[in-house]
Amino acid sequence: MPSMASNNSTHTVKVNQLNGPKADSHARRQKIEQHRKALPIAAVEKKLLEEVSKNDILIIVGETGSGKTTQLPQYLFNGGFCRNGGVIGITQPRRVAAVTVAKRVAEECGATLGQKVGYSIRFEDTTSSSTRIKYMTDGLLLREALLDPYLSKYSVIIVDEAHERTVQTDVLLGLLKTVQKTRSSSASDHAQSENGALLKKQEDVRSTNILKHSRGKKLPPLKLIIMSASLDARIFSEYFGGARAVHVQGRQYPVDILYTRQPETDYVDAALITIFQIHLEEGPGDVLVFLTGQEEIESIERLVQDRLPKLPESKRKLSIIPIFASLPSEKQMKVFLPAPDGFRKIILATNIAETSVTIPGIKYVVDPGMVKVRTYDPSSGIEPLIIVKTSKAQALQRSGRAGREGPGKCYRLYPENEFYKLKDSTMPEIKRCNLSNVILQLKALGVDDIIGFDFIEEPDRMAIIKSMELLFLLGALTDDGKLSDPVGHQMSRLPLDPIYSKALVVANQFSCLEEMLIVVSMLSVESIFYAPREKLEESRTALKSFSSTEGDHLTLLNTYRASDEFLEKSKLVSSNEKAEKNLRKWCKENFINSRSLKHARDIHSQIRRNVEQMGLCITSCGEDMLPLRRCLAASFFLNAALKQPDGTYRALSSGLTVQIHPSSVLFRGKPECIIFDELVRTNQNYIRNISVIDYLWLIELAPQCYALQE
DNA sequence: GAGCACTGC
Numbered sequence: 047m048p049s050m051a052s053n054n055s056t057h058t059v060k061v062n063q064l065n066g067p068k069a070d071s072h073a074r075r076q077k078i079e080q081h082r083k084a085l086p087i088a089a090v091e092k093k094l095l096e097e098v099s100k101n102d103i104l105i106i107v108g109e110t111g112s113g114k115t116t117q118l119p120q121y122l123f124n125g126g127f128c129r130n131g132g133v134i135g136i137t138q139p140r141r142v143a144a145v146t147v148a149k150r151v152a153e154e155c156g157a158t159l160g161q162k163v164g165y166s167i168r169f170e171d172t173t174s175s176s177t178r179i180k181y182m183t184d185g186l187l188l189r190e191a192l193l194d195p196y197l198s199k200y201s202v203i204i205v206d207e208a209h210e211r212t213v214q215t216d217v218l219l220g221l222l223k224t225v226q227k228t229r230s231s232s233a234s235d236h237a238q239s240e241n242g243a244l245l246k247k248q249e250d251v252r253s254t255n256i257l258k259h260s261r262g263k264k265l266p267p268l269k270l271i272i273m274s275a276s277l278d279a280r281i282f283s284e285y286f287g288g289a290r291a292v293h294v295q296g297r298q299y300p301v302d303i304l305y306t307r308q309p310e311t312d313y314v315d316a317a318l319i320t321i322f323q324i325h326l327e328e329g330p331g332d333v334l335v336f337l338t339g340q341e342e343i344e345s346i347e348r349l350v351q352d353r354l355p356k357l358p359e360s361k362r363k364l365s366i367i368p369i370f371a372s373l374p375s376e377k378q379m380k381v382f383l384p385a386p387d388g389f390r391k392i393i394l395a396t397n398i399a400e401t402s403v404t405i406p407g408i409k410y411v412v413d414p415g416m417v418k419v420r421t422y423d424p425s426s427g428i429e430p431l432i433i434v435k436t437s438k439a440q441a442l443q444r445s446g447r448a449g450r451e452g453p454g455k456c457y458r459l460y461p462e463n464e465f466y467k468l469k470d471s472t473m474p475e476i477k478r479c480n481l482s483n484v485i486l487q488l489k490a491l492g493v494d495d496i497i498g499f500d501f502i503e504e505p506d507r508m509a510i511i512k513s514m515e516l517l518f519l520l521g522a523l524t525d526d527g528k529l530s531d532p533v534g535h536q537m538s539r540l541p542l543d544p545i546y547s548k549a550l551v552v553a554n555q556f557s558c559l560e561e562m563l564i565v566v567s568m569l570s571v572e573s574i575f576y577a578p579r580e581k582l583e584e585s586r587t588a589l590k591s592f593s594s595t596e597g598d599h600l601t602l603l604n605t606y607r608a609s610d611e612f613l614e615k616s617k618l619v620s621s622n623e624k625a626e627k628n629l630r631k632w633c634k635e636n637f638i639n640s641r642s643l644k645h646a647r648d649i650h651s652q653i654r655r656n657v658e659q660m661g662l663c664i665t666s667c668g669e670d671m672l673p674l675r676r677c678l679a680a681s682f683f684l685n686a687a688l689k690q691p692d693g694t695y696r697a698l699s700s701g702l703t704v705q706i707h708p709s710s711v712l713f714r715g716k717p718e719c720i721i722f723d724e725l726v727r728t729n730q731n732y733i734r735n736i737s738v739i740d741y742l743w744l745i746e747l748a749p750q751c752y753a754l755q756e
Numbered sequence: 757g758a759g760c761a762c763t764g765c
Contacts, residue, residue, distance in 0.1 A: 139763065139764080140762095140763065140764080141763090141764080167764095167765095168764075168765055183763095183764065183765080184764080185763090185764045185765045186764085186765065188764095188765075189765055210763095212763065212764075213763095213764085214763090214764060214765085338761070339759095339760070339761060340759085340760075340761090341759075341760090370760095370761080370762095371760095371761075371762065371763090372760075396761055396762075397761055397762055398761080398762065400762090401762085401763095402762070402763080417761070418760085418761040418762090419761065419762090420760095420761070420762085431760065431761065433761090475763090483765090487765095540765090541764090541765035542765080572760090573760085577758095649765095652765090707757095707758070707759095708757040708758050708759095709757095709758070709759090713757075726760080728758075728759070728760085729758085730758095732758075
């Protein structure tokens with residue numbers, strides 16, 4: 047291994063001679079350089095460059111703290127991999143990671159963000175024509191592929207965190223495998239061919255390779271680097287034809303793993319006992335407890351508070367901090383604040399603390415070994431959340447949270463032999479989710495044979511068939527399984543659930559695109575309304591001013607319009623910033639989740655641009671909401687339900703007995719025929735976001751599914 | 757009369 051001894055130590059002399067802010071920045075640059083050189087990956091810079099030069103595909107297994115995400119792109123840039131204007135693209139599964147890493151790397155390069163180094167995520171693109179190191183989400187790169195099927199601007203693509211195996215990462219790997227083959231083996235005359243022809247042409251490429259080779263300009267080959275933190279690189283290596291894998295050391299403090307002697311019957315109770323045990327017997331340091339959901343977190347919080355007065359006074363200095371995704375962000379921020387003097391922080395977290403949020407100061411981790419996951423039942427289309435045991439990889443990830451700043455301890459609330467019985471890794475998302483969106487995107491990329499597509503791991507056959515069927519019934523696919531024109535093509539361009547895309551594509555014919563843009567934006571975000579138990583009455587009164595007797599979709603429309611009107615008025619008299627702040631206050635008064643509303647506004651402006659680019663005319667139905675409800679029927683027809691004599695409903699496509707969720711404005715109304723947005727299974731089958739329709743509309747607008755019954 | 761892990765375009 048080449049030694050990477052410091053080669054510019056002579057600069058140190060100069061630094062001491064400088065004064066003022068310049069000296070500060072110089073000192074800072076030096077500090078950055080020192081930090082970079084001390085990273086484990088720095089020792090293998092030269093070796094890595096050689097490996098990338100020699101191999102078109104390289105798997106890098108980098109442990110936590112190796113520095114791979116920030117350093118490798120810089121090594122490649124300095125190693126000449128951006129010659130001829132090529133861009134190094136690095137994908138991340140999460141937005142925050144793309145943003146924070148890009149900022150850090152820009153600083154390390156001494157560049158302004160958006161110049162040499164930038165990031166691009168949905169709603170936010172900081173890159174420019176001079177950007178050479180581009181961090182982005184993997185979903186965004188997939189979208190880019192729809193416009194540029196050969197990803198021609200990239201000379202290197204690094205897929206980071208591939209071990210997480212998100213749907214987007216898996217699809218991206220399949221796409222990149224083909225893109226790379228095409229770019230290294232064939233002429234680029236397809237580059238000028240129409241979008242979406244990429245994989246369809248793949249067959250021709252193989253058979254008429256030489257012929258194609260002689261025409262057109264050749265695209266430069268694509269270097270592909272897959273980075274994973276899991277110790278097992280085999281699956282990636284095998285997928286890429288026995289690709290070379292290299293290992294980069296990490297830098298983590300040791301974490302003591304402790305197990306229970308016996309299996310615990312009640313992990314919540316066991317967690318509670320462990321919290322107190324750590325607090326009373328262990329030295330200073332904060333505690334991170336992994337729980338499965340909000341309910342568990344709130345119940346443990348109450349239990350700890352209840353027991354606290356029973357402790358000796360000197361031992362009562364515990365600060366309990368809950369964190370989960372739906373918590374308002376200002377409350378989430380509390381995990382980053384230091385506890386009051388002498389207090390120990392006990393952080394009660396969901397999976398959010400496993401990868402998304404890194405909390406400083408954690409010395410102890412309590413891991414009951416359970417996690418809540420979404421599953422998918424292809425036959426009913428329901429995606430229930432269930433509590434299951436974690437995988438070994440997950441348990442390791444959790445315990446690692448205790449060793450970031452110093453040696454730590456992890457308490458696994460199960461016996462050691464149970465650990466060995468756990469699955470090695472979590473089942474990839476693609477094997478347990480609805481595939482309709484994935485299939486629509488692959489079709490748009492020209493993959494006609496979905497079952498024959500080279501997935502790193504094959505999805506369930508039944509799930510593929512069910513999703514194809516849905517797309518066919520929506521009119522996105524033709525009889526022979528090809529993307530339909532224009533409906534399928536238009537739908538694939540929209541970053542939405544296929545049913546929502548369908549609603550937009552047909553809204554034009556109902557002259558209600560303006561309204562439908564708002565409705566699908568509001569449906570696309572987490573719940574807009576919140577009703578805290580202690581203020582149930584107040585929140586209900588607030589909702590009343592927006593509610594419509596015709597259903598929740600119109601209620602969402604009214605809400606959006608009311609908020610928009612408020613914001614516009616506010617902007618007339620205040621600065622934009624002040625107006626946004628006023629809007630947040632307005633949200634609070636009206637029991638609306640302002641984060642969700644902001645998200646809906648962002649989606650709205652994006653999809654409005656999308657439909658304009660498609661050349662659709664944005665029409666409005668004005669005061670008459672009938673066309674809007676008919677349009678909902680024309681797109682949500684698979685989610686239709688009829689009232690039964692006992693007051694429950696029968697979902698027409700699945701035959702399931704369902705109930706209107708109590709949060710719906712139609713909960714008491716009980717109309718004869720309705721369409722709904724989603725079916726959730728808890729104690730019962732509940733349907734949410736519902737609108738009143740006429741059964742005859744279904745026969746008229748969805749004859750492929752409904753006929754007049756004799 | 758009910759509660760929902762986490763991401764992403």
